[in-house]
Amino acid sequence: xxxxxxxxxxxxxxxxxxxxxxxxxxxxxxxxxxxxxxxxxxxxxxxxxxxxxxxxxxxxxxxxxxxxxxxxxxxxxxxxxxxxxxxxxxxxxxxxxxxxxxxxxxxxxxxxxxxxxxxxxxxxxxxxxxxxxxxxxxxxxxxxxxxxxxxxxxxxxxxxxxxxxxxxxxxxxxxxxxxxxxxxxxxxxxxxxxxxxxxxxxxxxxxxxxxxxxxxxx
Amino acid sequence: xxxxxxxxxxxxxxxxxxxxxxxxxxxxxxxxxxxxxxxxxxxxxxxxxxxxxxxxxxxxxxxxxxxxxxxxxxxxxxxxxxxxxxxxxxxxxxxxxxxxxxxxxxxxxxxxxxxxxxxxxxxxxxxxxxxxxxxxxxxxxxxxxxxxxxxxxxxxxxxxxxxxxxxxxxxxxxxxxxxxxxxxxxxxxxxxxxxxxxxxxxxxxxxxxxxxxxxxxxxxxxxxx
Numbered sequence: 001x002x003x004x005x006x007x008x009x010x011x012x013x014x015x016x017x018x019x020x021x022x023x024x025x026x027x028x029x030x031x032x033x034x035x036x037x038x039x040x041x042x043x044x045x046x047x048x049x050x051x052x053x054x055x056x057x058x059x060x061x062x063x064x065x066x067x068x069x070x071x072x073x074x075x076x077x078x079x080x081x082x083x084x085x086x087x088x089x090x091x092x093x094x095x096x097x098x099x100x101x102x103x104x105x106x107x108x109x110x111x112x113x114x115x116x117x118x119x120x121x122x123x124x125x126x127x128x129x130x131x132x133x134x135x136x137x138x139x140x141x142x143x144x145x146x147x148x149x150x151x152x153x154x155x156x157x158x159x160x161x162x163x164x165x166x167x168x169x170x171x172x173x174x175x176x177x178x179x180x181x182x183x184x185x186x187x188x189x190x191x192x193x194x195x196x197x198x199x200x201x202x203x204x205x206x207x208x209x210x211x212x213x214x215x216x217x218x
Numbered sequence: 219x220x221x222x223x224x225x226x227x228x229x230x231x232x233x234x235x236x237x238x239x240x241x242x243x244x245x246x247x248x249x250x251x252x253x254x255x256x257x258x259x260x261x262x263x264x265x266x267x268x269x270x271x272x273x274x275x276x277x278x279x280x281x282x283x284x285x286x287x288x289x290x291x292x293x294x295x296x297x298x299x300x301x302x303x304x305x306x307x308x309x310x311x312x313x314x315x316x317x318x319x320x321x322x323x324x325x326x327x328x329x330x331x332x333x334x335x336x337x338x339x340x341x342x343x344x345x346x347x348x349x350x351x352x353x354x355x356x357x358x359x360x361x362x363x364x365x366x367x368x369x370x371x372x373x374x375x376x377x378x379x380x381x382x383x384x385x386x387x388x389x390x391x392x393x394x395x396x397x398x399x400x401x402x403x404x405x406x407x408x409x410x411x412x413x414x415x416x417x418x419x420x421x422x423x424x425x426x427x428x429x430x431x432x433x434x435x436x437x438x439x440x441x442x443x
Contacts, residue, residue, distance in 0.1 A: 119389035123386050127376075130378050130381075132376055133376075138376060138440065141436045142390070144436060
């Protein structure tokens, strides 16, 4: 494990402990009240969800063009994080929607496309687990199509008249709302980097172990 | 050269299929069974649910398409002909396009029977505007088959490929199915709004371009051992 990992993990742990305090101190939003605070978890996890999908797609392109197994391991790790952060996004979203829109789920473009992006990542993991030999390349192809979905998810709220808040909300936030949001976003980003590193490290050890088995077999 | 290889692959698939008609018959029977199951499930007191026809048509196309994709490549695998095809001194994208056109032709053939059947069973005026419907069906089928051909070809060597094909295919092609269903549903309205249909057709064309480009681009590295 790299030298930076442990200090970064400690920092991330501290930030995770501080974030709820900052969120609790942020002022109540006038119309939504307490429920609005879900936004400090929902938005950062959604950003990291899309970021993981992009990391997975880019690593897959590099794996397809170069064939370096390192990129394949990164893609696999990122796909698992798409599932994790996607789950957080898709659970916190309806919790907020129940209060804001009166329903848990709507077949809105952004909701639908996010759900599909999440399902592509699950399909990716199913493929890697049960696909057998050759599933690494096939997975890379799948990840590419999954990444093509990301810009669609992002712009969907601005092009369709949907009920989901648009991407213009964030730049207009006052500092009292913006500070806990950005703090939370950095925490999630750090958590993403750490989890990715940890997961890639696990795959590296597995690859080393496989190589050792091969040596002893010969 | 490219067009010639496409034509040769297409003709080969067509000749093999015409000799047995295995995929055409089984797929068609399966698609018709699908529509009938929906009819039994949804038609109550002799009345079809409003707006159900478009969805049922596209579900039947998606299910039948998955079956056809799986069988087409299973046949290549059983007789080890996919390797021969890939060993041939031909551009991989041309092989892909040949395969894709074969699947699209097969599905369009199935749609020619499915559309009147759904129109009949669900009392939907599907054939009132055949031109629009043809555009929607061709674009939707192309988008679905573009991803399907790529994945089915790649899954030939994978374990549990029969299960994995729909698992991978449906989440990716959902946008195409949604656009197809919405466009067809808009077509069934008493007063057709051309701007709504135009919007969904444009979206279908967009997805077709993205999917075909990505598939052409990835077919070569993915089919190389």
